[in-house]
Every structure is written in structure tokens, then in C-alpha cells.
Amino acid sequence: MTTLDVVRIDDPADERLADYNSLTDVVLRSKHEPAKGLYIAESSTVIRRALAAGHRPRSFLMAPKWLDSMSDVIAETGAPVYVAEEPLLKEITGFHLHRGALAAMHRPPLPGVHELLSAARGGAGARRVVILEDIVDHTNVGAGMRACAALGVDVVLFTPSCADPLYRRAVRVSMGTVFQVPWTRIDPWPEGIQALHDHGFQVAALALEDDSVSLDDLVADPPEKLALVLGTEGDGLKARTIAECDLTVRIPMTGGVDSLNVASAVAVAAWATRVPPADS
Template sequence: MGLYIAESSEVIRIAVGAGHRPRSFLMAERWLEDLGPVLGQVDAGADGAVPVFVADAQTLRAITGFHLHRGALAAMHRPPLAPVGELIAGVCPGEGLVRVVVLEDIVDHTNVGAIFRSVAALGAHAVLVSPRCADPLYRRSVRVSMGTVFLVPWTRMPDWHGGLEDLRSMGFVVAALGLGDDSVDLDSFARSAPERLALVFGTEGDGLSPAALGSADVRVRIPMAGGVDSLNVAAASAVALWALRSSATV
């Protein structure tokens, strides 16, 4: 399944706590004590099954190509991704409010990480990403998410447009966030939002594709002022998830 890089002691702790398996560690010596419990948990070290490489700051920079200001990296094994149906069944086995975020071709890893953080903070249940969406386990995505990419259930939708129809067959209303003459104000939509809701967000700049918009049950817009027509996709996801949160959230 390949590897990904977890950066910083806190992100490494969250990844290991979520059950992800490390292949190796690279860090400055001063982080050995801080990460001691994690290293012991995964049998890492000189006599363990997982190697730990220690170097000074200059050597770390030469190896990684950047200043490792948080002092520690871990090469982690990627966990297998669940099929969409299996993931959805796991996060909403019964009745009740369910919020799933769907990302179409988001290219900026910072935005992907920020969206995952909002999903975790505002009580949404899962993230589904299109085949061309930026990798949630890319180092910058992981760092910006503060490790929430390890805690939020997510997977890729191999059949992108057919996948939106599959969500509808699972009882979800598919709501596309975007502008248009037929779009509904977010406040109005939130007052009578369905229990099972899939919120679809599009790529930076162009937004959702015509095919994705055509596959949606409803188009929802966030009211704007000051001559601004839209928000950054990460900010828009936070606003929408806040408006559509369950009463038990926050």
C-alpha cells in the first residue's frame, strides 16, 4: 500500500494511537525522550523491530531538504482504504444525523488538511475524495490537519460520478456547494436539512465540475457580502459544517 510521512512528535503519537504502523523513525536526539513511550509501544530502537535513526540538525536538513523544526519524522505504512459502502456502513450503522464531506479534485494539500480538521472539529462523520484529489496523507496535509486525517474515516471513490449516485442509493441527499441561479441559501437549507447529507466541495478556482453539479440533488450557496462571490474551499467547508452541525456538536 506504500508509505507516508508523519512529521512532529504530536502527529506521530496520533498516527500510532490510531493503529498506523511505523516503518522507521528519523529525529534529533532531543526528541528521543519525548517519543520514548511511542517508541516502546511499537518496539522501536536499537534492539527493536523498527529502526530509529538519530542525527544533528544539519544532517537532518541535508536528508530531508527542509528545516525539521519539530524534530521528528516517521515513515508510516499506509493502511488499506475501505470501499465506500463499507466505510459508510461503519460510520452510520443506524438512524440519525449523518454528515459526509465529498471532495472533488482539491489540488492544494493545505486545503485538504484544513478540511479534515474542520470535519473532525465540527462533528462530520467521514470524507470521500475523488480519484484526482490531493492525498490526505501527504506530509503537509497531515501537518495542517493536526493529525485528524488519522481519526476521520475516509476513502477514495474510484468511480467518481457513479459514486455520487451510490451515495444517493444509500439514502443521502447530495448537496453541491456552489453558485448558481438555482442555488439555495445555506441558512435556509440548514433549517430543514436532511438527516443523511453528503456535502460536495469542488477544486480551487473552478469549483465543482458540471458533471458533479448535475449529479447533485440541490445546490447550496454561502451568502456573501463586500463584493466577494465565494470563500476559499477550506473556509467554505468550515462554514457549511458549522451551519449543518448536529445539536450535540460543540
């Protein structure tokens, strides 16, 4: 049996903990993580899913009580395990670590859009794609990814200004499904929509335009390959984006409500347009 490389920590300023300092500072982490090629996985569930997806850990950080339950999954990695009492962990990270453990993970290189679209469905090619434009809330990114994983979306594409799907909160909210659904950045945007057209996709913008068709109408005669584009929490999709899409679609609503939270809209639209199991 492989022996864990356990390092007891009693100094929050220990230079070996640089990856874990000030995790609550969103601005710092959003710039720091991509630049250093790392991201933070939080909770035993998320760490297990990251490792199962082939991601490589730099190190682990946890309270002593989590060592036994995590030993099976981290023993073969060879990465150091930093262990500290819970008050010290809070001082290091800036928050109460109540979800088991943290892991600093090497950030894998992003694949290209054409590569993902071609490789989906065992090489048969993607049929359902979700594109998120400029979503800045990490919770919405994580919840949207979880919905895509649950509802059969083949590929998720993020515009250049969209929040980082590998930010700690986004990964946590996604319950690790960010490692399950293939995703990458689509750049340039919205000119990158041409890549979807090259692969035979009909691209639908979810927007409240005068010529928007009902989601019910789209579902009644769905295209074989469909990409759904959803926009920011406040302003929705940019006019240039809508102009590049093939059609605009609205979700029918009642009660005087004209829009949904973007993660909820992803779930509704992905469920309604999902590929029937018999055709999978």
C-alpha cells in the first residue's frame, strides 16, 4: 500500500500553502489561477471526480479527520497532503472548510471547439450544445454545467468574458460535473458561431425579440444539431450575438414573469430539446 506524504502544518504563512491563501478573494483567484495553471477543487466528491477525469493534483489540504476517508483516492497520486487543524485552515483559506478537503489541481489545456464538436458521442459528433455568453456569476456557471450534465448536453462553450468554470465556487456548485461535460472557450465571439455552422448546427439565441419563436415550436420540429445561446443575468444576449444566430427562441411563461435565472433557463431549454434516448 502506498504511504501518504502527510505534512503537518502549524504556520499559515508556510510558503508551501501559497496555492490556498485568500481563496475568498474572487478577483485575485480569477487572475491567479489561470496564470499559474491551477484551480482549486473543494470537497471530497469534487476531488474524486476531478481525479477520475484524469486531472493531476499539485497537493491536498485538509483537517486530520478527513485523512482516512480520502486516503484511498489520494494514495496513488504522490502529491503531498497538508494537514492542519480547522481554525488554522480557516486562517489559511479565509473560510470555514466544512466540505472535507481542498486540492490544488493542475489546470489542463483547453481543447479546440472543432475538436470537441467532432469527438462528442464517441466520435459521432455533438448534437446538443450550450453556449454561455458573459455569465459573471460563478454560481450560475456551476449550476448551468450541472444542468447540462444531467440533461444530455454534449458540449458547453464559454465566451471569452464568461466566468471561469474551474473557479472554486463554480466547481463546487456543479458538484464536479464540470469535469464530466466537455467544454472550452469559443473565441472570437460572436464570430465563432461560424464554427457551429461549419458542423451543421442550427444556432438558437434565447432572447425576447419581436420575432422570437416559442420553445414549444422549436421542440415540435427540432433540428438534428442544435446549439442554444444564453446571455448575461441582467442584459441578456448582445445584439451582435443575436444577429449571428439563426433564430431567436423564448421560453413560454406565465404569472407576469418574462425571464428566468440563466441557470434555470439552461435547464428548461436543455430538457425540452434533449435528444430522445432511442436516438442517442
